[in-house]
Amino acid sequence: SAVISQKPSRDICQRGTSLTIQCQVDSQVTMMFWYRQQPGQSLTLIATANQGSEATYESGFVIDKFPISRPNLTFSTLTVSNMSPEDSSIYLCSVTGQGTDTQYFGPGTRLTVL
Amino acid sequence: GESVGLHLPTLSVQEGDNSIINCAYSNSASDYFIWYKQESGKGPQFIIDIRSNMDKRQGQRVTVLLNKTVKHLSLQIAATQPGDSAVYFCAETLNNAGNMLTFGGGTRLMVKP
Numbered sequence: 327s328a329v330i331s332q333k334p335s336r337d338i339c340q341r342g343t344s345l346t347i348q349c350q351v352d353s354q355v356t357m358m359f360w361y362r363q364q365p366g367q368s369l370t371l372i373a374t375a376n377q378g379s380e381a382t383y384e385s386g387f388v389i390d391k392f393p394i395s396r397p398n399l400t401f402s403t404l405t406v407s408n409m410s411p412e413d414s415s416i417y418l419c420s421v422t423g424q425g426t427d428t429q430y431f432g433p434g435t436r437l438t439v440l
Numbered sequence: 441g442e443s444v445g446l447h448l449p450t451l452s453v454q455e456g457d458n459s460i461i462n463c464a465y466s467n468s469a470s471d472y473f474i475w476y477k478q479e480s481g482k483g484p485q486f487i488i489d490i491r492s493n494m495d496k497r498q499g500q501r502v503t504v505l506l507n508k509t510v511k512h513l514s515l516q517i518a519a520t521q522p523g524d525s526a527v528y529f530c531a532e533t534l535n536n537a538g539n540m541l542t543f544g545g546g547t548r549l550m551v552k553p
Binding site: 368 | 529
């Protein structure tokens with residue numbers, strides 16, 4: 327499976343600010359996804375990061391709040407904009423390789439908004 | 441999206457015993473299922489998967505069972521060890537859904553020494 331890293335691993339931010347989370351994969355992957363995991367909860371898909379085009383967002387998530395980039399097959403960013411304490415969560419990226427449906431996850435970014 | 445749920449939020453087992461974690465899914469069109477293990481402070485780790493054309497798949501100390509008739513999925517862990525303590529999630533993908541996963545609520549497995 328691919329090795330997936332995320333930066334930062336954790337951060338504490340002030341409300342009203344924005345944070346960009348990076349996801350880097352050590353090999354080219356077909357698909358990249360961003361999930362949110364609120365404290366003590368399961369994972370919820372935010373969006374599919376599409377290379378060279380706008381991300382595909384799930385119900386309840388919008389581009390203005392969670393802009394996503396994917397400039398190539400190994401890298402993606404998720405920005406959490408105009409943060410509020412409700413945005414405190416773990417944000418995870420996942421990937422699938424060519425010819426497989428299996429998703430592998432990065433270590434996550436633990437975000438706390440004060 | 442369709443919901444994927446679990447029967448037991450917390451499961452406590454004695455070290456050496458077998459563990460069974462259950463999951464119910466609601467969409468009969470789902471064709472691929474994955475079990476993940478998430479340890480504290482880490483991302484979900486792939487354990488085992490199964491496709492809808494199978495009813496059983498075995499890995500190292502783990503077995504996944506799929507009952508499509510009642511839309512039920514289970515993860516069996518043999519000879520449970522302290523290192524198995526974690527939260528376990530089942531996830532499903534829907535046909536032609538672009539690999540999008542829907543996750544269940546999670547079960548915390550606690551292994552008593």
